[in-house]
Amino acid sequence: MINLTVNGKEYTVDASEGIPLLWVIREQCGLTGTKFGCGIAQCGACTVHLDGQPVRSCVTPAISAEGKNITTVEGIALDKNTLHIVQQAWIEEQTPQCGYCQSGQIMSAVALLNENPSPSDEEIDAAMSGNICRCGMYGRIKSAIKRASASLQSSTIF
Amino acid sequence: MKKWTRRAFIGAGILAGGTLVIGIAIRPGNRSSKVAGLIASEGETVMNVWLKIAPDNTVTAIIPHAEMGQGVHTALAMMLADEMDAAWSKVKFLEAPADKEYANFAVAKGFIAGNATFPKFIDETIDGVFLTAVKSLNFQITGGSASVRFTGQQAMRIAGAAAKSMLMQAAADTWKVPVEELTAKNSIISHPSSKRSATFAELAPAAAKVKIPTQPKLKSPEEFTLMGTSLPRFDIPAKVTGEAQFGMDVQVPGMKYATIKAAPVFGSKVKSVDTTVSPSQYGVKKILNLGDAVAIIAEGYWQAKTALDALPIEFETTENSGLNQEGIMDSYRKAMDVDLAEGNLDTHFKDGDAATALEQAAILVEAEYQLPFLAHATMEPMNCTAWVHDGKCELWCGSQNPLGVRAAAAELLEIDIDQVTVHNQLLGGGFGRRGETDVMKQAILIAKEVDHPVKLIWSREEDTQHDVYREATISRMKAGLDQSGLPIAYAHQFIFKHHPPEAADIPYSIPNQLIQYSSPASHVPWGNWRSVDHSTHGFLTESFIDEMAHAAKQDPFAFRKKLIKDKPRFQRVLDLVYEKSNWGTPLPANWGRGIAIAQSFGSIVAEVAEVEVTFEGKVKVHRVVCAVDPGFAIHPNGFIAQMESGIIYGLAAAMTGEITIENGAVAQGNFHNYPVTRMNEAPKIETHIINSGNPPGGAGEPSTPLIAPAVTNAIFDATGIRIRQLPISKNDLRASIRPTT
Secondary structure, three states: OOEEOOOEEEEEEEEEOOEEHHHHHHHHHHEEEEEOOOOOOOOOOOOOOOOOEEEEEEOEEEEHHOOOOEHHHHHHOOOEEEEOOHHHHHHOOOOOOOOOOOOHHHHHHHHHHOOOOOOHHHHHHOOOOOOOOOOHHHHHHHHHHHHHHHHHHHHOOO | OOOOOOEEEEEEEEOOOOEEEEEEEEEOOOOOOOHHHHHHHHOOEEEEEEEEEEEOOEEEEEOOOOOOOOOOOHHHHHHHHHOOOOOOHEEEEEOOOHHHHHHHHHHHHHHHHHHOOOOOOHHHHHHHHHHHHHOOOOOOOOOOOOOOHHHHHHHHHHHHHHHHHHHHHHHHHHHHOOOOEEEEEOEEEEHHOEEEEEEHHHHHHHHHOOOOOOOOOOOOHHOOOOOOOOOOOOOOHHHHHOOOEEEHHOOOOOEEEEEEOOOOOOOOEEEOOOOOOOOOOOEEEEEEOOOOOOEEEOOOHHHHHHHHHHOOEEOOOOOOOOOHHHHHHHHHHHHHHHHHHOOOOEEEEEEHHHHHHHHOOEEEEEEEEEEEEOOOOOOOOOEEEEEEEEEEEEEEEEOOOHHHEEEEEEHHHOOOHHHHEEOOEEEEOOOHHHHOOHHHHHHHHHHHHOOOOOEHHHHHHHHHHHOOOEOOOOEEEEEEEOOOOOOOEEEEEEEEEOOHHHHHHHOOOOEEEEEEEEEOOOOOOEEOOOOHHHHHHHHHHHHHHHHHHHHHOHHHHHHHHHOOOOOOOHHHHHHHHHHOOOOOOOOOOOEEEEEEEEEEEOEEEEEEEEEEEEEOOOEEEEEEEEEEEEOOOOOHHHHHHHHHHHHHHHHHHHHHOEEEEEEEEEEEOOOOOOOOOOHHHOEEEEEHHHHHHOOOOOOOOHHHHHHHHHHHHHHHHOOOOOOOOOHHHHHOOHHHHOOOO
């Protein structure tokens, strides 16, 4: 058993046999916002942050996350009533369709904007092309990132 | 298509606690024979709905369709609320349970009323409604782009209008004023001249006693206040916080996890497997030989998957074990040859004498096309949680066909359907795949071996290799043109006809048509893939009409327009896409534009793709302009999202989508060898809607069939190379590139 810190909370989990972080987060921590899509880091649905860096949790051994801050989609809102600026932009653009990939999309977008608050179209493409959306909402995802970027410029929260 | 007769069975009454309920069941009548086949297979048989007005004046619409991102819950609630003039902020929805249960009055009443007891009078009215509904009930499915077209038009709007009519009558009776002097707005009925007003909830008890209208008057489009606006969707907030619960996310107390490996060759069986659990298999609870598959139950998915990957399993060799893709396609060609030679081709459509006209034609155009099998690749891999206990079966899954799931479960377990409960969840993509019941049946077979719930999760590889595939097809087309380039004959032979049956029809006025098909046996299971047969025929007919235009030395837009002279809706759509795409204006070297148009699921769509073919022979789709006449777009932003979605889904298939069979099994397994469109490959999409005032058409499917031909026609425009085989990635375009100057 090891201790993991997910969204600031401690969890004691079974990380034996090389189990990927994804399954620990979903099945042991009970946080199901992070999704299983492919299992081989091809689709990005399982994206979480390790110390702020985006990783594909389906190929990240849980044990390697020990001692790091793990952030999932459930942990990015400021509080229950104040969504993250990226989440707000996602709602304003009415981005999701089926929604299954969106946790991963949002986590990739948050990481991108943390690194680069005003990305160009090409930079957005480069950061987001590891995240598949089978509903094809790429145009709306891009618009939402730009909207969030614009909000960041006029915001003092971040 | 003939219009369906509107036959509404409406019942109403007040529950203990003051909630007014209105039940309505609709049965379509007067179906043309062409539509009947569709209905029988798609289950668009009975649409029913309940609405509730609670004492706090909230209106709840109960919606018998699954949400898979198409915004159906929002759009249908809007249709009901608009007819009713309900305040949108006080409108809620509930997804109805699997329909037969929902239409089974005892359970339905429980669902509506909770623990409240129905008064006697309401039993009579509501039971009457549902007795009629139950008798004619088939099953309820979300598919065929049907929710808004049928449930919305035929049930939601009528329910809303009936409720309003009853509330108005109640107000007129109470205030002793003519009903014509009343107005309804924001869930309040007012009598302006006497300055009296009352909320829906206040009028509900009296409304329950007025005569129930059988054919309430619906609004005309000018009177709509909600329909035609883009209200925020109900389902979106939970989808950005991670709270939205998909089938994959269900957690049932005591649940364990399972995964499965089915015989790779369809129809094959397990020959041998050791089902003894060894201590080295970490976390494993049970190994099950299901006959055609092996499943492992474990503490978690990862433990089950790891053990299953390491487990030696021998599968039986069958007559299909040596089959490969080329062999299958050759067998399709041969079947068509034999059927042709022996006069056994089935005729889909015949008009005039195509054979003679082809002989007399000045210009003959001929082509053979080939399309591959396609997997659905929904974002959420297949899964189902099952609990079989005490002669009952409980299932948690995301299904486009929850009642079909119930029926399948009851049959499999040989129990009464009333003993099966389906808790339908959000769907992480459907596209037709989630109308199937295969994964649910597996989950039941696994769960019935243990005394606790089991969540069965398919790996992405299992999902790719055990799909029900869009059929591969071979198509042979011939057209004859006269001296002036006018088509005088059209002949088409293709493999497999499923539905909708009209998919192979062409909108063009061409005399002397003969459209025929063959249905050779294939061991590869087929299923409904977004837009079903339109996904093949859109490409076939819209590629070939382009070939005809080229042979006639005419502009592809102008050629099409001439042949749809008698179809004003098509003409408007074509003109709009022409204008918005800047058709005919110059493009850089090695760029091209392609156009395609078709009607499917009640909507007419035209698309123009703007494409660049690079020096490496790579195709880059820069821009897609989409013009569409859906009759009326209930939720324009949602409708546009569906057009975009259908285009990207179709584009992925056109560019790289290909499932191939090797040694009887699917060769692809995951997104690395079944690639789909990503953000850096996605074109800019512009959608333009024509609200023509016709009955609403579908949204979820009609844009998919046209993107492949729009892109390949654009590639022809750019390079002179005609793509007759999909995916595009199979074609070498390098030789075609003209050096830029």
